[in-house]
Amino acid sequence: MSDIARPRRSALYMPASNAKAVEKARTLDADVIILDLEDAVAPEMKVAAREAAVAAVKAGGFGPREIVIRTNGLDTPWGADDLAAAAEAGPDAVLVPKVNDAADVRAYDAALAAAPAHTRLWTMIETGKAAFHLWEIAAASSSSRLSAWVMGVNDFAKEMRARQTPDRAPFLPLLTLSVAAARAHGLTILDGVHNDIEDLAGLEAVCLQGVDFGFDGKTLIHPKHLEICNRVFSPSPDEIAWSEAVIAAFKAPENAGKGALRVDGKMAERLHLAQAERLVQVAASIAAKVG
Ligand SMILES: CC(C)(COP(=O)(O)OP(=O)(O)OC[C@H]1O[C@@H](n2cnc3c(N)ncnc32)[C@H](O)[C@@H]1OP(=O)(O)O)[C@@H](O)C(=O)NCCC(=O)NCCSC(=O)C[C@H](O)C(=O)O
Numbered sequence: 103m104s105d106i107a108r109p110r111r112s113a114l115y116m117p118a119s120n121a122k123a124v125e126k127a128r129t130l131d132a133d134v135i136i137l138d139l140e141d142a143v144a145p146e147m148k149v150a151a152r153e154a155a156v157a158a159v160k161a162g163g164f165g166p167r168e169i170v171i172r173t174n175g176l177d178t179p180w181g182a183d184d185l186a187a188a189a190e191a192g193p194d195a196v197l198v199p200k201v202n203d204a205a206d207v208r209a210y211d212a213a214l215a216a217a218p219a220h221t222r223l224w225t226m227i228e229t230g231k232a233a234f235h236l237w238e239i240a241a242a243s244s245s246s247r248l249s250a251w252v253m254g255v256n257d258f259a260k261e262m263r264a265r266q267t268p269d270r271a272p273f274l275p276l277l278t279l280s281v282a283a284a285r286a287h288g289l290t291i292l293d294g295v296h297n298d299i300e301d302l303a304g305l306e307a308v309c310l311q312g313v314d315f316g317f318d319g320k321t322l323i324h325p326k327h328l329e330i331c332n333r334v335f336s337p338s339p340d341e342i343a344w345s346e347a348v349i350a351a352f353k354a355p356e357n358a359g360k361g362a363l364r365v366d367g368k369m370a371e372r373l374h375l376a377q378a379e380r381l382v383q384v385a386a387s388i389a390a391k392v393g
């Protein structure tokens with residue numbers, strides 16, 4: 103499966119120290135599992151969580167789910183050992199927190215030098231400094247393992263002293279600019295978590311908002327959020343039908359050499375063709391996963 107068509111609708115965090123949750127993850131309908139060593143793990147559990155994350159990656163059994171280890175920062179007592187252990191375990195990706203600039207990306211990339219080639223670097227975007235270095239952080243992907251960003255709205259809100267309002271108004275500029283910078287450099291980008299476990303209507307609204315922004319998917323903190331998130335971030339039957347019609351229209355001999363067409367009453371240009379091809383690929387990847 104090409105990386106661009108890989109479904110990353112839902113990425114479920116869990117404390118790596120929670121053996122029951124990690125076991126459960128092997129059966130949950132999440133596209134990505136994030137074994138957390140950072141904020142979800144108390145200081146006295148950090149070493150045990152690291153060992154559990156490494157053991158889980160080595161044991162496998164996660165099927166099609168991508169496995170990601172989120173480490174502590176290199177500026178903490180645990181970061182360097184977390185990164186060394188994660189590099190040795192070789193998950194699909196290592197997610198690192200509180201990256202501020204391109205120098206941070208280079209430092210984390212260097213810390214993963216011994217990791218297998220398939221292990222990618224993902225970074226959290228969650229600091230005020232990062233907000234002013236989005237372009238250079240994304241550009242660092244050309245000379246590093248960096249392939250995805252994850253929004254950390256909780257940490258950003260904490261730094262800003264902002265309120266997490268239902269419409270997420272305080273974060274809209276950061277979310278828009280982050281998607282723009284990520285897209286410009288071909289990165290996957292996942293939205294932040296919805297903290298209210300029981301507020302499924304609010305979750306659905308922010309998932310829809312995330313789709314509108316262009317996020318590939320959303321990070322989650324509870325299995326209850328998986329169904330809504332997967333549904334909202336999947337291409338809808340209408341979108342698939344429109345995309346197939348656009349692809350067919352551009353293939354038709356009578357449209358050879360044309361740049362703009364009328365498809366089902368709407369204009370379709372070659373830029374829509376590219377979008378349609380990607381959407382159909384994502385839909386096929388999701389169908390293959392379910393089937
Ligand atoms: C938030 C929780 C602590 C709530 O836990 P709890 O009240 O115990 O949950 P439930 O009783 O409802 O659990 C029901 C069953 O589901 C399993 N479960 C719960 N959560 C998870 C999970 N995340 N992954 C897998 N399985 C989960 C329970 O084990 C129960 O199973 P069973 O007994 O068999 O029925 C808890 O949900 C939790 O720890 N969530 C993850 C917290 C986390 O990882 N936080 C860090 C990431 S968020 C963040 O830092 C974002 C970013 O950095 C930012 O700045 O924004």
Ligand SMILES: [Mg+2]
Pocket residue numbers: 141199226228254256257
């Ligand atoms: Mg955070």
